[in-house]
Amino acid sequence: MPEDEYDDTDADGLTVGQAAARLDVTVRALHHWDEIGLAPPSLRTGAGYRLYTAADLERLHRVVVYRELGLGLEKIRAVLDDSAPDVTGALRAQRAQVGERIERLRRLGEGLDRMIEAHERGVLLSSDEQAAVFGPGWDPEGPAKARALYGDTRQWRQYAERSASRTPEEWQAVSDATAALDRELAAAAEAGVAPGSPEADALVERHRAVFSAYFPLSREMQVLLARRYETDPGFAAHYDAIRPGLARWFRLAVEASARAHGIDPETAAWR
Known part of the structure; x- marks a missing residue:
């Protein structure tokens, strides 16, 4: 037994x-x-x-x-x-460790709350903060629309993970980097820089680097994104307002760069 x-x-x-x-x-x-x-x-x-x-x-x-x-x-x-x-001293030391553990758990709880909110909202800024960071033309409903379209994708999860820890100042840096790149793209198109040239290819690489603030962008994904910049009315209006024909020039530059790296733009996939 x-x-x-x-x-x-x-x-x-x-x-x-x-x-x-x-x-x-x-x-x-x-x-x-x-x-x-x-x-x-x-x-x-x-x-x-x-x-x-x-x-x-x-x-x-x-x-x-x-x-x-x-x-x-x-x-x-x-x-x-x-x-x-010293029994009392040992207990006090243990109490201090418990306090530290409670504080770590509190910070962990706050981090989880922000992560949950980022997955649900995308950008953790108020409407006024978004307007201040991204400009008056920014649509504060844009992140919600993007979540409706892409909320189940790996890229949205990566975007939310970055957004959860990003401060308004860091978002401002992202916005400034994007605006600076847009100006460089417009200047290149205005100067007649040919898609496929070293200068155009460098700007295509810059775009991938700047865009990585949202999620990693492969070359194939960049092809599809550039195509959407030209065909989507909202994106096309944004780029063509910077310089007429800029959306088309950028699409051609991205496709030329993709071909140079062995990618056929016609068979590019979101991967």
């Missing part, structure tokens, strides 16, 4: 199973504490089964209390055996 199932109502003590149930711990924990000499039972039956006396249960109860407070077993042993030089 397993020891934890042994029952002898005449025995002066509780079996391992009974003690474990009384203290709401596992039989395995009691066996371990016995093996290391932390809280061994005082009695044995004639058959050799462990029996815990009332004094044993009191010590076990103290072990459980200090363990729940986070003390290690060796520190608990020192406290129970009166060999700890």
Whole structure:
């Protein structure tokens, strides 16, 4: 019969199973504490089964209390055996560690809240903050529309992860970098820079780097995005307002760069 199932109502003590149930711990924990000499039972039956006396249960109860407070077993042993030089000091040190752990968990909770909100909203800025950062032409409903279209994609998850930790100042830096790139693209198109030239290819690479503030952009994905810049009325209006024909010039520059890297724009996929 397993020891934890042994029952002898005449025995002066509780079996391992009974003690474990009384203290709401596992039989395995009691066996371990016995093996290391932390809280061994005082009695044995004639058959050799462990029996815990009332004094044993009191010590076990103290072990459980200090363990729940986070003390290690060796520190608990020192406290129970009166060999700890400063029990109050040990408890204060443990309290300080608990406080640090609570603070870490609080920050973790705040981070999780922001991550959840970023997955739901995209940009964690108020409408006024968005207008200040991205300009008066910015549509504050844009992130919500993007989530409706792409919320189940890996790219949206990457976008949300970046957005969750981004401050208004960091968003401003992203906006400034994008605006600067738009001006360089317009200047190149105005100067007659040919798609496929080293200068045009450098701007295509700049676009990928700047866009990575949202999510990593592969060359094939860039082809599809540039195509959308030209065909989507909203994007086309934005780029053509900077310079007429800019959306088309950029699409041609991206496609030329893709071909130079062995990618056929006609078979490009979002991957």
